[in-house]
Amino acid sequence: xxxxxxxxxxxxxxxxxxxxxxxxxxxxxVRTARVNFVGKxxxxxxxxxxxxxLLVPTLGIYRFWLVTRKRHFYWGHTDIDGxxxxxxxxxxxxxxxxxxxxxxxxxIYIALFYVTVRLPDLSGQAYLVLLPLxxxxxxxxGYRSRxxxxxxxxxxxxxxxxxxxxxxxxxxxxxxTLATIATLGLAYPFxxxxxxxxxxxxxxxxxxxFSFTGRVRTIAWPxxxxxxxxxxxxxxxAWQVFQFDADxxxxxxxxxxxxxLSLLVAIVGYLAWIFVTTRIDSRFFSSIGIGDAGLNVRIxxxxxxxxxxxxxxxxxxxxxxxxxxxxxxxxxMTAGLEMIGGxxxxxxxxxxxxxxxxxxxxxxxxxxGFLGLWNLLSELVLAVxxxxxxxxxxxxxxxxxxxxxxxxxxxxxxxxxxxxxALNVGxx
Amino acid sequence: xxxxxxxxxxxxxxxxxxxxxxxxxxxxxxxxxDKASGAHLAHWPAVELVRKPARRDVMRLxxxxxxxxxxxxxxxDEDIAEALRLMPALERQKRRQRGKQAGLxxxxxxxxxxxxxxxxxxxxxxxxxxxxxMPSEWETELGRTVATQIEQALGDGERMPACNIAPQAAANLxxxxxxxxxxxxxxxxxxxEVKVGRSEIANAFAIPGGRIYYTSALLDETENSDExxxxxxxxxxxxxxxxxxxxxxxxxxxGLIIGFILGDMTGLSVAGGLGTMIIDAHNSRQAxxxxxxxxxxxxxxxxYDPLALATLLQRIxxxxxxxxxxxxxSSHPLxxxxxxxxxxxxxxxxxxxxAFSDVEWQTVKTMCRSxxxxxxxxxxxxxx
Numbered sequence: 001x002x003x004x005x006x007x008x009x010x011x012x013x014x015x016x017x018x019x020x021x022x023x024x025x026x027x028x029x030v031r032t033a034r035v036n037f038v039g040k041x042x043x044x045x046x047x048x049x050x051x052x053x054l055l056v057p058t059l060g061i062y063r064f065w066l067v068t069r070k071r072h073f074y075w076g077h078t079d080i081d082g083x084x085x086x087x088x089x090x091x092x093x094x095x096x097x098x099x100x101x102x103x104x105x106x107x108i109y110i111a112l113f114y115v116t117v118r119l120p121d122l123s124g125q126a127y128l129v130l131l132p133l134x135x136x137x138x139x140x141x142g143y144r145s146r147x148x149x150x151x152x153x154x155x156x157x158x159x160x161x162x163x164x165x166x167x168x169x170x171x172x173x174x175x176x177t178l179a180t181i182a183t184l185g186l187a188y189p190f191x192x193x194x195x196x197x198x199x200x201x202x203x204x205x206x207x208x209x210f211s212f213t214g215r216v217r218t219i220a221w222p223x224x225x226x227x228x229x230x231x232x233x234x235x236x237x238a239w240q241v242f243q244f245d246a247d248x249x250x251x252x253x254x255x256x257x258x259x260x261l262s263l264l265v266a267i268v269g270y271l272a273w274i275f276v277t278t279r280i281d282s283r284f285f286s287s288i289g290i291g292d293a294g295l296n297v298r299i300x301x302x303x304x305x306x307x308x309x310x311x312x313x314x315x316x317x318x319x320x321x322x323x324x325x326x327x328x329x330x331x332x333m334t335a336g337l338e339m340i341g342g343x344x345x346x347x348x349x350x351x352x353x354x355x356x357x358x359x360x361x362x363x364x365x366x367x368x369g370f371l372g373l374w375n376l377l378s379e380l381v382l383a384v385x386x387x388x389x390x391x392x393x394x395x396x397x398x399x400x401x402x403x404x405x406x407x408x409x410x411x412x413x414x415x416x417x418x419x420x421x422a423l424n425v426g427x428x
Numbered sequence: 429x430x431x432x433x434x435x436x437x438x439x440x441x442x443x444x445x446x447x448x449x450x451x452x453x454x455x456x457x458x459x460x461x462d463k464a465s466g467a468h469l470a471h472w473p474a475v476e477l478v479r480k481p482a483r484r485d486v487m488r489l490x491x492x493x494x495x496x497x498x499x500x501x502x503x504x505d506e507d508i509a510e511a512l513r514l515m516p517a518l519e520r521q522k523r524r525q526r527g528k529q530a531g532l533x534x535x536x537x538x539x540x541x542x543x544x545x546x547x548x549x550x551x552x553x554x555x556x557x558x559x560x561x562m563p564s565e566w567e568t569e570l571g572r573t574v575a576t577q578i579e580q581a582l583g584d585g586e587r588m589p590a591c592n593i594a595p596q597a598a599a600n601l602x603x604x605x606x607x608x609x610x611x612x613x614x615x616x617x618x619x620x621e622v623k624v625g626r627s628e629i630a631n632a633f634a635i636p637g638g639r640i641y642y643t644s645a646l647l648d649e650t651e652n653s654d655e656x657x658x659x660x661x662x663x664x665x666x667x668x669x670x671x672x673x674x675x676x677x678x679x680x681x682x683g684l685i686i687g688f689i690l691g692d693m694t695g696l697s698v699a700g701g702l703g704t705m706i707i708d709a710h711n712s713r714q715a716x717x718x719x720x721x722x723x724x725x726x727x728x729x730x731x732y733d734p735l736a737l738a739t740l741l742q743r744i745x746x747x748x749x750x751x752x753x754x755x756x757x758s759s760h761p762l763x764x765x766x767x768x769x770x771x772x773x774x775x776x777x778x779x780x781x782x783a784f785s786d787v788e789w790q791t792v793k794t795m796c797r798s799x800x801x802x803x804x805x806x807x808x809x810x811x812x
Contacts, residue, residue: 038483039483043484057537058533058536058537058540059537059540059541059544059689060540060688060689060690060691061533061536061537061540062533062537063691065529065533072481072482073483076481076482076483076486077483082433082442083433083435083442083501084482084483084486086480086481086482086488086499087481088480088481091529091532091533092532095532095536098691102687102688105687109680109683109684112680113676113680116676116680117562117566117570117676118566118569118570120570120573120574121573154497154499155440156435156440156441156442156497157435157436157437157438157439157440157442157497157498157499158435158437158439158440158497159496159497205440206440402440403439403440403441404439404440405439405440406438406439406440407437407438407439407440407495407496407497
């Protein structure tokens with residue numbers, strides 16, 4: 001394990017490091033490198049805060065610059081065997097991509113407007129058509145966006161690439177979603193395997209293609225085992241409630257039983273979901289090969305649950321602070337009314353709040369504050385958290401096999417990333 | 429001499445190197461030499477040096493003409509300090525980059541600000557013309573669908589029964605006469621129909637296609653004919669300005685603008701929904717003002733009390749009888765601004781008469797008390 005710990009100390013010159021251990025242990029032919037994430041949350045908070053401040057005067061346009069800065073942070077602090085990733089995309093590429101996506105959305109908007117006005121009876125159905133369409137496009141956009149990011153990621157001076165067809169991927173994802181819904185989730189491992197295989201099999205590092213050895217059976221046990229457990233808990237709870245009703249228990253305690261059992265099912269379901277997703281991620285990431293080199297990833301479910309708990313607690317504190325500040329602002333406004341001669345009663349305040357423009361400004365301020373706080377916490381706790389956990393749990397076996405990779409490919413076009421942005425497809 | 433590692437942009441392998449400057453920092457050349465073999469790996473002109481994004485304690489250097497991924501990476505503090513001292517091009521490039529990015533950011537912000545400004549000020553100006561271009565049959569047909577939905581909502585699942593379906597009934601004739609007087613000199617693409625219907629929700633509103641609803645619960649709260657007339661004239665104002673249709677046009681525009689600002693074009697996110705709601709509420713306030721102006725002018729012209737509308741809203745706002753009246757207030761909030769506006773509009777307007785004669789008003793006021801009700805809403809279509 002000495003080579004692992006040595007390479008995780010990123011300050012040690014990477015090449016010297018390699019020589020060092022080759023000299024020390026000439027027998028060791030296969031070297032495993034650890035991935036490390038060395039970013040700290042405090043400087044990242046600085047980036048996010050300054051970014052949020054700039055979002056207001058720029059009417060949101062700054063988000064393209066903020067996303068780029070965030071990616072520089074994530075990429076630049078992710079160290080693989082002594083060299084960090086480098087993100088080469090620019091804010092203007094994101095801006096142009098978004099404008100292209102708007103052009104795609106305009107016809108949908110106009111069509112929707114026409115339906116609202118001319119066929120109001122159909123407008124409900126129009127949304128029923130639109131939602132699956134959005135789901136389809138999210139798959140398309142997600143794939144294109146992945147290509148955008150990969151082709152703008154350098155490691156050791158060589159870029160990643162993605163081949164394959166985004167339409168094919170979107171179609172597969174859409175059909176598998178239907179199958180998963182139809183089988184009450186039982187088809188999910190097949191969907192996961194199919195989509196991972198397509199994504200990974202079409203990923204390249206320079207001129208070397210990634211390979212994927214994951215099978216459905218790789219994840220079948222954790223998935224179907226957990227599925228059975230959740231189904232059993234659900235069935236037992238339902239049976240309990242049914243028994244209770246059949247015994248003629250009084251309705252109040254029957255309601256209480258339903259509430260408690262629902263809570264139980266929710267908690268079991270949540271834990272099961274975390275367990276299953278971390279297992280799938282770990283096992284499928286570990287099924288990735290790059291020529292003779294390979295990936296080995298372990299994502300801890302406990303760590304993820306702890307992140308989520310932190311997030312919920314912080315969100316609660318933030319919401320409380322938000323409410324207190326809000327009440328203070330209201331109090332201040334009532335005091336202001338007193339000064340201008342009002343009685344300072346809540347009725348006065350209510351009337352004041354009805355005063356058009358002041359209400360409007362207060363509402364917008366609250367709205368933006370809430371939105372900013374929410375985004376800040378999600379990014380700081382969840383996004384950084386997951387990246388950190390995934391990166392620190394990752395190793396690359398036989399990394400020296402990558403020395404013979406040659407640079408290839410160019411930066412991908414912009415439209416896909418913009419579409420992902422427009423469709424709110426969450427990604428780093 | 430600077431130490432670091434070098435990536436040639438061709439092979440995925442790093443080599444420990446030293447970099448040496450020959451000539452002046454301004455226009456000399458940096459030679460990158462492999463530590464192990466002593467081979468010259470690259471010659472980089474000092475003027476072409478650029479700094480690539482990296483974390484704070486690492487410096488990634490390249491040049492404008494080197495292969496895309498070629499990097500000289502420095503990770504020791506003293507090497508980075510030395511590079512900053514010996515590579516004046518980096519500072520110039522940083523300033524140029526900052527200026528360029530700031531310019532792009534400012535430019536695109538100005539552009540978006542232009543679009544938003546055009547929207548905020550343009551919508552009141554352009555929603556009218558856009559609505560005017562749309563065929564009036566569209567609005568009439570849309571109105572028919574909206575009527576069905578609204579009447580079902582008000583009538584508790586079944587269609588709201590009209591208080592008096594006979595078009596020739598005294599109350600309906602009185603209302604129709606009043607509508608005619610208010611509309612004198614106006615040209616409208618469709619007739620204005622007032623329907624007084626039985627509902628427990630106190631409200632009055634206009635829907636696309638010229639229909640105006642006035643509920644029995646609101647009629648119970650209405651104390652005199654001027655209050656009734658004030659509300660009806662206000663709603664006629666909405667019809668004359670075609671606000672119902674404009675709202676649809678405006679809402680579509682708001683969705684687009686919010687999508688632009690938040691970057692979520694689906695409008696499905698919570699943030700998008702909230703933002704749209706706030707802006708639409710702001711827009712509807714402007715529509716209320718326009719309808720108030722219309723109502724006040726009608727009152728002045730016909731000589732009845734223009735302030736009666738405000739009196740009614742005021743009384744309902746103070747009456748704490750619960751949720752039944754909330755619908756009216758939420759669609760017609762009596763803000764301080766609005767009240768003052770109404771007062772200003774009705775200044776020096778002598779009240780010379782009432783909107784309805786006493787006899788007329790009595791028939792209207794009591795029209796929902798008789799048993800003579802009907803479940804069919806379409807009966808009112810023949811009226812006006």
